[in-house]
Amino acid sequence: MNKQLIKLIDLSRCTACRGCQVACKQWNEQPASITHNFGSYQNPPDLEWNTWTLIRFQEIEDAAGKVKWLFRKDGCMHCTDAACVRVCPTEALYHTEFGNVAINTDKCIGCKACIPACPFGVPKLNPATNRISKCDLCYTRLQANQPPACVLSCPTGAITIGDVDTMLAKAQKRVKELGGDANVYGDKFVDGTHVLYVLTEKPEVYEHLPAAPKVADSILVWKDVLKPAGLIAAGAVVAGAFLHYITHGPKTPEEESTCEGGKNS
Amino acid sequence: MKKGMIKATGPFERVVHWCVALSCLFLCITGMAMMYHSLNVIGTLVGGMENLKVLHNYCGIFFAVSLFFTILMWWREAGLFSFPEDMQWIMAAGGYLWKVEKMPEVGKYNPGQKMFFLAVAIFGIVMVATGLIIWFPDGYTVDTLRLMYILHALGFVVIFAFFFVHLYLVTIGAPGSAPAMFTGWVTRGWLKTQHPKWLKEMEKDGTLIVYGEGKYRK
Ligand code: HEM
Ligand code: SF4
Ligand code: SF4
Ligand code: SF4
Numbered sequence: 001m002n003k004q005l006i007k008l009i010d011l012s013r014c015t016a017c018r019g020c021q022v023a024c025k026q027w028n029e030q031p032a033s034i035t036h037n038f039g040s041y042q043n044p045p046d047l048e049w050n051t052w053t054l055i056r057f058q059e060i061e062d063a064a065g066k067v068k069w070l071f072r073k074d075g076c077m078h079c080t081d082a083a084c085v086r087v088c089p090t091e092a093l094y095h096t097e098f099g100n101v102a103i104n105t106d107k108c109i110g111c112k113a114c115i116p117a118c119p120f121g122v123p124k125l126n127p128a129t130n131r132i133s134k135c136d137l138c139y140t141r142l143q144a145n146q147p148p149a150c151v152l153s154c155p156t157g158a159i160t161i162g163d164v165d166t167m168l169a170k171a172q173k174r175v176k177e178l179g180g181d182a183n184v185y186g187d188k189f190v191d192g193t194h195v196l197y198v199l200t201e202k203p204e205v206y207e208h209l210p211a212a213p214k215v216a217d218s219i220l221v222w223k224d225v226l227k228p229a230g231l232i233a234a235g236a237v238v239a240g241a242f243l244h245y246i247t248h249g250p251k252t253p254e255e256e257s258t259c260e261g262g263k264n265s
Numbered sequence: 266m267k268k269g270m271i272k273a274t275g276p277f278e279r280v281v282h283w284c285v286a287l288s289c290l291f292l293c294i295t296g297m298a299m300m301y302h303s304l305n306v307i308g309t310l311v312g313g314m315e316n317l318k319v320l321h322n323y324c325g326i327f328f329a330v331s332l333f334f335t336i337l338m339w340w341r342e343a344g345l346f347s348f349p350e351d352m353q354w355i356m357a358a359g360g361y362l363w364k365v366e367k368m369p370e371v372g373k374y375n376p377g378q379k380m381f382f383l384a385v386a387i388f389g390i391v392m393v394a395t396g397l398i399i400w401f402p403d404g405y406t407v408d409t410l411r412l413m414y415i416l417h418a419l420g421f422v423v424i425f426a427f428f429f430v431h432l433y434l435v436t437i438g439a440p441g442s443a444p445a446m447f448t449g450w451v452t453r454g455w456l457k458t459q460h461p462k463w464l465k466e467m468e469k470d471g472t473l474i475v476y477g478e479g480k481y482r483k
Contacts, residue, residue: 087414089299090314109315111299112402116410130315218411226418227300233426241433248362251439253454 004099006167007137007151009073010198012178013158016041016055016071023153024053027138047074049126052135053150058207072206073150073159076101076122076135077186078194083215084114084123086223092132093123099164099194100137108132119190119213137194167196174198181205189213268477270450271464279449281338284331288324289385292392293425295321300418322400329393336386343374343382350462351376370462377434384427388420395420450476 025032030050035043042057053075060068078100085093085101092107093114110130114123123132138148146152151159160167171184175198185203186196190213203211274282295317298307308314336344346352350369354376357365361377374382395417402410435442441455456464467473 089302089318090305090308091302107314109313109318111318111399113399113414116402116407116414121407216411218415222415222418226415226422230297230300230418230422230425233422234429237426237429237433241429241438244361245433245437250437251361251458253441253452253458 003097004164004194005137005142005161006099006164006194006196007078007148007159007161008167008171008196008198010158010160010171010174011070011072012174012182012198012200013156014055014071014073015156015158016057016069017155018055019153019155020073020150020159021051021053021055023149024135025051027141027149028052030133047122047124049124049133052076052133056207060201060205070201070206072197072209074120074208076137076195077120077190077213078135078137079119080191080193081215082190083117083119083219086215086219087113087117089113096139096142098137098139098142100139100142101194102136102139103132103134105129105131105133117216117219119210119215121208171196171198185209190215266448266450266476269453270448270476271453271456272449272474272476273445273451273456274449276449278338279446281331281334282446285328285335285385285389288328288331289389289424289428291324292321292328293421293428295324296421297425300421322396325393325396325400328389332386332389332393335389339374339382340386342372343379344386346376346379347372351379370465371460372462372466373460375460381427381431384423388423391416392420392424 024030030052033044033048033050035045037043038045040057042055044051044054047054053073056070056072056074058070058072060070062068080099082093082095082101085095089111090107090109092104092109093101094104096102108131110125110132112125112132114132115125123134125131126133138146138150141148147161148159151161160170162170168184168187171187175182175184178198178200180200181202182198182200183202184196185199186193199206203209294307298304298317299314299321305314308317311317311320350371353369354371357368359375359377360368395413398405398410398413399417405413435446439459441452442459445451453464464473
């Protein structure tokens with residue numbers, strides 16, 4: 001049985017009530033931060049170790065000069081090919097049976113490798129505990145067959161969760177209905193994410209949303225090339241040394257002994 | 266100490282060398298414990314992977330200091346090539362791979378050792394620089410940090426491979442070398458085989474210290 005789940009965020013239905021943001025904090029017992037108004041309803045300004053999901057507010061002007069207000073629920077995308085999982089030295093970050101990326105806080109060593117690895121800028125470090133904390137798609141709720149807190153809280157039905165095929169079909173259907181620039185975001189990169197968006201604008205219009213996210217080449221070189229190369233190179237050297245010893249032989253001093261006065265008699 | 270042994274290294278030289286060698290080895294082991302998930306068990310020896318990470322970081326500082334003194338001490342002798350004899354030595358692969366009739370005479374360090382020194386010095390600096398940035402990443406861009414991780418891994422691959430070459434040569438590959446690291450006294454025969462030019466230089470300059478002679482007379 002395939003239990004892979006997808007959380008679909010239909011931005012065309014989001015009213016930026018921030019119910020999900022509050023529900024996430026409440027369920028996951030995350031404190032609020034003291035922030036300062038920076039001229040936007042967006043609060044806090046960015047994802048934080050204690051803010052796993054954030055409604056981003058953005059004003060754009062369309063071709064006709066009409067101002068549009070865009071809202072986007074930001075947070076972990078639960079990548080199938082997750083850069084954070086690739087780089088984590090202790091397997092603290094891992095894929096669960098639902099395909100989401102959860103974190104085993106006991107295993108996290110606060111190395112911060114996952115922070116620059118993530119193409120979406122999601123993982124944040126809790127300085128007090130020196131541990132990464134991020135959305136885990138409410139893994140414990142999923143295990144109890146319950147929807148994530150944000151899904152449950154959403155009053156407009158903008159956030160829903162279900163199996164992969166159903167949600168993909170649902171997203172595509174919605175995009176057709178919306179027409180224009182609307183598109184499905186999340187199925188075309190990093191082997192598909194377990195969070196899908198229905199965007200009303202092209203991806204590049206949204207702030208902090210990479211149009212073509214991918215696991216950085218540097219991570220592939222590091223983990224797929226250099227990591228095995230370390231063992232291969234050392235192994236080759238050890239084998240080479242052994243071969244050298246049994247074929248060519250060691251470089252032994254011609255005169256073994258040392259005599260009085262450091263001179264050979 | 267046997268009479269007639271020749272002094273090859275001083276106590277400062279040996280201490281610095283052991284410091285850089287052991288810290289480098291410790292860094293390789295703890296680094297590998299983080300690089301290869303199957304080696305995470307090494308962490309249990311020090312009370313968990315978080316401790317291991319912290320030890321790796323502080324050992325890195327110790328390594329940096331040791332490396333500083335290593336470079337200060339050896340850059341003239343091991344960091345500069347002397348032509349043409351070093352080139353000839355390299356063309357003959359140091360006489361290690363095939364029979365070579367007449368090897369160019371090498372001084373205190375042969376070109377192979379010089380290359381090892383340069384690799385450790387250059388990649389050692391790279392490891393220290395990249396390691397510090399990875400340790401304290403605040404203020405660096407994502408692209409910079411990603412580059413640091415690649416360089417840190419690359420430096421490990423190079424140093425780790427070279428380490429085994431070095432270990433082989435100073436143990437069973439060129440017998441008689443190890444005492445240079447322990448007592449500092451080596452045999453004349455070893456010097457004549459490994460570093461003939463150095464031996465001649467010391468004899469010419471009168472800097473050769475032989476056990477049982479001069480102030481080392483019992
Ligand atoms: C168990 C570990 C090691 C032992 C027993 C050892 C032994 C030696 C010996 C005997 C020499 C002198 C060889 C000669 O003059 O012919 C030497 C040289 C040297 N060692 Fe090591 N070494 C060790 C590890 C290391 C490590 C880890 C590094 C650096 C990270 C290092 C760096 C050097 C350098 C730069 C030289 C001078 C150039 C050379 O002789 O290659 N050593 N070592
Ligand atoms: S969005 Fe970032 S943190 Fe979330 S799974 Fe993908 S790489 Fe990991
Ligand atoms: S900070 Fe924690 S979760 Fe992130 S890579 Fe390091 S050990 Fe893994
Ligand atoms: S899935 Fe759970 S943890 Fe993730 S944003 Fe929603 S409420 Fe927060």
